[in-house]
Structure formats: C-alpha cells, structure tokens
Amino acid sequence: MIDSDPLLFIAKLTWLKLHKLDIVKDTDVIIMKNNMGKPLFHRMEFWRRVIGKYGCKHISSNGEALATACVLLYAMYEIGGSHMQNDRYELNKQLAQMLKGGVIMDVTTPEQAKIAEAAGACAVMALERIPADIRAAGGVSRMSDPKMIKGIQEAVSIPVMAKCRIGHFAEAQILQAIEIDYIDESEVLSPADDVYHIDKTKFQVPFVCGARDLGEALRRIAEGASMIRTKGEPGTGDIVQAVRHMRRMNAEIARLTSMREEELFEAAKELQVPYEQVQFVHSHGKLPVVNFAAGGVATPADAALMMQLGAEGVFVGSGIFKSGNPSKRAAAIVKAVANYQDADQLAKLSEDLGEAMVGINEQEIEVLMAERGR
Amino acid sequence: MRIGVLAVQGAFAEHIAMLQKLDAEPFEIRQKRDLEQPFDGLILPGGESTTMGKLLRELDLLEDLRMRIAQGLPVLGTCAGLILLAEKIANDAHTYFGTLPVTVQRNSYGRQLGSFSQTADIKGIGPFPLVFIRAPSIEAMGAGVEVLVEIDGKAAGVRYGNQIGVAFHPELTGNPAVHQLFLQRIEDSKI
Numbered sequence: 056m057i058d059s060d061p062l063l064f065i066a067k068l069t070w071l072k073l074h075k076l077d078i079v080k081d082t083d084v085i086i087m088k089n090n091m092g093k094p095l096f097h098r099m100e101f102w103r104r105v106i107g108k109y110g111c112k113h114i115s116s117n118g119e120a121l122a123t124a125c126v127l128l129y130a131m132y133e134i135g136g137s138h139m140q141n142d143r144y145e146l147n148k149q150l151a152q153m154l155k156g157g158v159i160m161d162v163t164t165p166e167q168a169k170i171a172e173a174a175g176a177c178a179v180m181a182l183e184r185i186p187a188d189i190r191a192a193g194g195v196s197r198m199s200d201p202k203m204i205k206g207i208q209e210a211v212s213i214p215v216m217a218k219c220r221i222g223h224f225a226e227a228q229i230l231q232a233i234e235i236d237y238i239d240e241s242e243v244l245s246p247a248d249d250v251y252h253i254d255k256t257k258f259q260v261p262f263v264c265g266a267r268d269l270g271e272a273l274r275r276i277a278e279g280a281s282m283i284r285t286k287g288e289p290g291t292g293d294i295v296q297a298v299r300h301m302r303r304m305n306a307e308i309a310r311l312t313s314m315r316e317e318e319l320f321e322a323a324k325e326l327q328v329p330y331e332q333v334q335f336v337h338s339h340g341k342l343p344v345v346n347f348a349a350g351g352v353a354t355p356a357d358a359a360l361m362m363q364l365g366a367e368g369v370f371v372g373s374g375i376f377k378s379g380n381p382s383k384r385a386a387a388i389v390k391a392v393a394n395y396q397d398a399d400q401l402a403k404l405s406e407d408l409g410e411a412m413v414g415i416n417e418q419e420i421e422v423l424m425a426e427r428g429r
Numbered sequence: 430m431r432i433g434v435l436a437v438q439g440a441f442a443e444h445i446a447m448l449q450k451l452d453a454e455p456f457e458i459r460q461k462r463d464l465e466q467p468f469d470g471l472i473l474p475g476g477e478s479t480t481m482g483k484l485l486r487e488l489d490l491l492e493d494l495r496m497r498i499a500q501g502l503p504v505l506g507t508c509a510g511l512i513l514l515a516e517k518i519a520n521d522a523h524t525y526f527g528t529l530p531v532t533v534q535r536n537s538y539g540r541q542l543g544s545f546s547q548t549a550d551i552k553g554i555g556p557f558p559l560v561f562i563r564a565p566s567i568e569a570m571g572a573g574v575e576v577l578v579e580i581d582g583k584a585a586g587v588r589y590g591n592q593i594g595v596a597f598h599p600e601l602t603g604n605p606a607v608h609q610l611f612l613q614r615i616e617d618s619k620i
Contacts, residue, residue, distance in 0.1 A: 146544045149562050149601050153475050153508075156438040175484060177438055177477040212521065212535055213477050214563065236541040236563070259542055386487075393437040393484050394459050 144281060147261030150214070150236070151282035151345035154178055154368055158358070158389050159347070161185050161372040163203075165210035171375070174385035178214040178236070180370070181207040186243050186290030187373035187412065190422070195245040198226040201233050208233070216263070221428040222248020224257075231260045237282070238262045240275075242427035243289045243372075252428060255279025265349065267300045267425055269307035272342055273328035274429075283342055285366070286425040287350020290373050292414035294351040294360065296425055301348060301364045312340045350425070353378070353411050355391030355404045362395035379409030430615060431468040433458045435494075437484040439476015439509060443600040447608050448472075461489050470503040470615045473510030475562065475598050478535065481509055482525045491525065498528045503591045503618060505611045511594035512565050519568055529592050530571030531584075537566035537596075551578040551586060554606045559585060559597040566596060591618065 157177025162168040168179050183199040184192065198219045208215045214236035219226035221240055226247070230238050240253055242265055255262040256279035265286035266272035272283045285304075287297025311322060311333060319337055323330040335343050348361035349370035358369045369392055375385045387404040394400045417423070432448055434441045436457035448455040455472075458464065471494065473481075485491040498504050498514075506514040506529075514529035521535055538544065544562045551557045552575075559580065567584040570576075577586040577593070586595035593614070599607035 142546055146546065146560070146562060147541070149560060149598065150541055150544065152440045152443065152601065153477070153562055155440060155442070155476070156436070157477060157480055172479060173483075175438075175480045177480045208540075213479060214541065231542075234540045234542050261541060389480065390484065390487065393488070397460065400460070 143259055144256075144279070147281035148344050150261060151263070154214070154282075154347075155345055156392060157368050158385075158392050159216065159368065159370045160375055160385060161370075162207060162376070165206045167376055167381075168207045168210045168215075170382050171385055172211045172213050174382055175389035176213060176385065177368070178216055179207065179211060180216045180218065180239060180372075182218055182243075185373045185376055186424075187292075187377050188290070189243060190290040190415075190420070190424075197244060198223070198229065201229060204230075204235065205233055208235075218244055219253075220244040220247040222246060222251050222253060224253045227253050227255075227258060227262075231258055235260055240264050240280075240428075242286060242424045246427045252278050255281075263347075265425070265428070266304070267296075268303045269311070269336070269342075270326040270328055271429060272304065272346070273326060273332040273336070276342070276344055277329050277332060280344065282345050282347065284347040284349040284370055285361075287348070287352070288417055288420070289350050289424055290415075291351055291417065291420060292353040292374060292377075292412045293417055294353070294357045295417060297348050297350045297352065297361060298364065300425075301361060301366060304342075304346070305365055308336055308340060308342070311336045352388070353414065354384075354408070355387045355401055358388045358391045359395040359401050362392055368392065374412055377412035379411075384408050384411075430454065430470065430612060431456065431466070432470045432472060432612075433463070433468045434472045435474060435481065435485075435490075435510075437488065437490075438480045439474045440598070440600060441472075441474040441476075443598075444472050444474050444507075444608075447600050447605055448612075451605055451608055451612060453608075453612055458490065459488075461493070464490070464493055468502075469619075470505070470611065471498070472611075473504065473506040473513050474600065475508035475510065478509040478512040478525070479523075482513060482523060485513070485525060495526045495528060498526055498592065501591050501618070503611065503615045504593070505608075506592070506594045507598055507600060508562065508564055508596060511567075511596055514592060514594045516571070517569075529587070529589050529594050530574055531567050531587060531589075531594065532569040533565045533596075534568050535565050536563050538564055547580055549578050549580050549585070551607070551610075553577070553610060557599070557604060557606060558602045560601050561585075561597050564596045567594075 154177050159178045160171040160176045162171050162179045171179050181204045189196045204217050216237040217230050217235050218239040218241040227238050261281040263282035264275035264280040266283050267286045285297040285300035319333050323333040345367050347368045348366035352358055352371045353374035375381045378384045391404050431454045434444050434455050436459050445455040512533055513525040515533040516527045516530050517532040519532055519534040546560045548556050548558050575588045576584045577588055
C-alpha cells in the first residue's frame with residue numbers, strides 16, 4: 056500500500072487509522088509487511104518500531120516514509136521488512152552462488168589484494184598472516200586488525216572475506232560492523248569455544264564454515280552457514296585432506312540419496328543433524344548451499360583436481376603468496392578453475408610457474424587444524 | 430533453440446537449469462572452441478565482472494563475442510553480465526563488450542549488507558521478484574535504450590535492440606518469465 060509520494064502515503068495511513076482500524080484492540084500491534092527497498096540495519100534507537108535487529112540505514116524513500124509514519128505517528132505499527140530473516144539468508148546463499156567457478160585468495164596487504172583482483176580472484180580473504188605463517192609462528196591466532204581489513208576493502212572492488220575464531224561471536228560482530236562480505240568461522244585461527252560454534256542465524260552477514268564430512272556440513276548449515284568449504288589442512292600445500300573431505304562428503308551424499316525415506320530418520324541420528332537437512336540432501340542430491348574446496352591447494356592441477364571431484368570453486372591460502380611468482384600462479388589457478396576439464400589448457404597453465412610453496416606432509420605436522428570444531 | 434551461456438565463472442549453472450526447464454538447448458562457453466558450434470543466443474551470467482572480463486580477454490573470447498553481439502546475436506546479461514555489456518562503468522576504468530549504451534555503477538548498493546530483493550513490474554511480464562546481490566545500477570542511458578523495469582525511479586533492466594541487460598538475477602528466482610521473454614525475442618527476430 057505504499058505510494059511513491061510519502062505525503063500521500065501518510066495521508067492514506069491516517070485515513071486507515073481513523074476508519075478501518077477501529078476493530079483492532081489497543082493491546083494489538085499491527086505488523087505491516089512491506090518492501091523497504093533496501094535492508095534494515097543500524098540506527099536502532101530511532102527506528103524502534105521497526106522489526107529487525109539493526110533498524111534502518113539505506114532504505115528507499117517509500118520505506119523511509121513508512122518507517123517515519125510507523126515510528127512517529129502511530130506507535131501501534133511495526134514494520135516487518137520483507138527481506139529480513141529468511142530473505143537475508145537467501146541473499147547470503149545467493150552471494151555464494153555468484154562466487155562459484157571462482158578462486159578466493161588469502162591476502163595480507165592491500166597490495167596483495169590488488170594482485171589477486173588483477174589475477175582474476177572472485178573474492179579475497181583478508182588476514183594478517185597466511186596459514187603457513189600462522190602454523191610456523193604457533194601460539195594463539197586471532198581475528199585480524201579491522202583497520203587492516205578496511206584497507207583491503209578500500210583497495211579492491213570484489214567481495215572481501217575475513218576470518219573469526221570458531222565460536223567467537225564477538226569477533227564476528229566486529230566483522231559485521233565493518234560490513235565484511237563473508238565471515239569465515241575458521242579452524243585456521245585458534246578456536247575460542249571448544250563446544251559451540253557461532254549461532255550464525257543471529258547475523259546479517261553471511262558465514263562460510265569448514266566441514267570434513269556431511270554431518271559437519273549440515274550442522275554448520277543448521278547453525279546458519281550459507282556456504283561450506285572442505286577443511287583441508289591449511290598452510291601445508293598438501294591436498295590430501297581436502298581430497299579426503301570432498302570424497303567423504305560426496306560418498307555420504309550419494310548414500311543418503313539412495314536411501315528409502317523411512318531410513319532417513321536413522322540417518323539424521325547417525326549424522327547428528329536435523330532431519331529436515333537430511334531430507335533436503337536426500338531429495339536434491341547435494342548440499343543446500345555452495346561447497347568450495349579449501350586447504351592445501353598449491354597448483355593449477357590441485358585446483359582442477361578439486362573441481363573435478365565436485366568442488367564448486369576453490370579457496371587458495373598460502374599457495375599463492377608463498378610461491379615464487381604469486382601473480383602468475385594466481386592467474387594460472389583462476390584459468391585452471393574455469394577450464395578444469397581441459398588437460399591441454401592445464402598443461403600450458405602449469406608451465407613455468409616458478410617455485411611452488413614448500414609443502415609439509417600431514418604426518419610431519421604437529422597441529423591438525425581440521426580437528427578443530429566438529 | 431541453442432543458447433550459449435558464458436561459463437568461465439559465476440552462476441551459469443542456474444541459467445542453464447532455467448533454460449533446460451524451458452526446453453531450450455543451453456551449452457557452456459568456457460573457451461574459444463566452444464564458439465565453433467552454431468547458436469541463437471547468448472547469456473552472460475552473474476558473478477564477478479572483473480574475473481569474467483579478464484578471462485574473456487585471456488581466453489580470447491571477447492572480440493569474437495563482441496562482434497557477434499554487434500551483428501545482432503541476441504544477448505541477455507544479468508548483474509555482472511550487464512556490466513560486461515555496458516558502454517561505460519562509472520567507477521571502473523575497464524569496459525568489456527561495450528555494446529550497450531548505458532553507464533553502470535558497480536556495487537551501487539554497497540557491500541553484501543546492501544543486497545536486497547524487491548518486487549517490481551517488468552514491461553511485458555508484470556510483477557517479478559528482483560534479487561540484487563552486490564548489484565550494479567544503471568546511471569545513464571543513450572538514445573534508443575528502452576527501460577524494462579525501474580526501482581526507486583532508476584532503471585534496473587533495459588533493452589537495446591538485440592541486447593537485454595538487467596541488474597538483478599532472474600535465474601535465482603525460479604520464475605522463468607525473463608528467460609521466456611528472451612527466448613521469445615530470439616524467436617521473433619528469426620521471422
């Protein structure tokens with residue numbers, strides 16, 4: 056019932072209030088669902104009759120008129136912005152869909168971010184130290200300095216992601232406050248909570264989480280993750296774990312798909328996930344969100360391997376900026392993902408890339424990061 | 430009807446699924462040899478325009494496709510696809526095909542927190558759910574560009590001859606009307 060003219064609209068609302076709404080009891084609240092044009096956030100103290108955690112920031116002029124009317128003129132109205140809650144989750148899943156077929160690169164400085172963007176990265180992950188250095192340094196590793204992340208946001212036009220510790224919802228709140236495009240609740244950092252992951256449904260910004268198998272993936276999705284990635288061992292340049300996770304995930308999905316419907320209840324119990332999630336996988340034969348490969352990708356061939364195993368895109372961490380020629384290697388991995396089934400192209404792309412990052416075999420490492428968070 | 434879908438990055442699978450539902454024959458364009466087969470229309474999907482633009486150049490697809498579009502190949506560009514078609518990008522020095530006389534602004538609604546969905550009337554279709562993901566906006570248009578849909582007084586979808594460019598993602602909605610409109614245009618242009 057919104058008009059393009061705010062004054063006309065407020066006049067109509069007044070008329071409605073006077074004539075049509077007598078039947079509404081004083082104790083009732085009228086909830087108006089409308090389309091605000093833009094999402095609601097910030098300035099909660101002013102838009103206090105507006106449903107949604109964050110109030111309004113960018114809204115269309117119609118939305119503004121409605122919000123003003125509801126807040127100032129008629130305390131009995133509340134606005135349910137039509138794209139809150141479920142819509143927000145949909146939009147967040149859809150951003151992951153836009154990243155598909157792309158490469159997301161770890162960067163630690165604005166300069167690296169620009170190199171990644173120029174090489175064709177579809178997004179960058181801003182972090183203070185790349186996983187190989189985190190592993191080498193040891194100790195507790197935490198969310199990056201927001202100032203450093205902002206520097207990267209200003210340097211590039213592609214989406215910027217950042218990591219927070221598993222279970223550290225305060226770090227996630229900070230990342231949301233600086234309007235990060237995606238939060239990675241990541242085992243690469245030291246876990247902040249050894250029992251609970253972040254309740255990601257409480258956030259407006261999207262989350263990506265690591266998963267070694269279907270159970271882990273579906274638990275993270277139930278907690279509100281809108282994108283999943285394998286939990287390959289970060290900072291090792293060893294692809295074996297990412298391969299293991301992807302194969303296990305595929306096998307478990309295939310198993311669920313082939314089950315009879317009455318068997319799904321038991322499967323949900325075994326996987327320790329909600330029944331509805333199991334039902335979705337059973338009928339669709341895939342996860343309800345996009346699934347990327349991450350951890351140990353160091354070469355175009357690694358990226359192509361993961362894509363052929365069913366990854367919908369690839370995260371590359373230490374593999375690029377720990378190698379001899381980051382710019383060339385980054386561009387080669389981007390092209391390898393775009394043409395992952397063409398061995399002739401892959402052969403050309405793999406030529407003369409300089410030195411790959413030094414790898415560490417999983418038997419040689421002391422901390423298995425994939426064991427963090429289940 | 431054979432439709433090539435640019436598949437170097439982004440949400441091309443969603444377009445392909447939509448076209449299959451409409452009994453068209455979509456195929457993926459990932460490299461030059463994919464252009465050797467005949468096709469009646471082209472879809473440029475959503476994704477990252479910088480990534481797609483770079484790959485179009487380096488995989489030597491850009492000039493070939495640009496020529497086909499200029500010669501009248503029907504094309505539908507969604508979100509990043511609209512950016513690829515645009516003659517000018519207000520906040521970016523690059524241009525790609527540059528065949529659609531519009532000026533677009535990348536990431537016009539800000540970061541992911543600015544993504545939104547809204548229903549609006551599309552010319553020839555009626556009410557349609559528009560999904561904007563870190564979407565561009567159309568800031569200016571040249572002569573002969575027809576506005577298909579507006580939000581907040583700004584064009585969100587345009588048509589110019591054989592080219593349709595929209596800032597939103599019809600492929601994410603489950604509503605095939607925009608794709609139907611595109612296929613219908615191809616049908617009509619054949620007669």
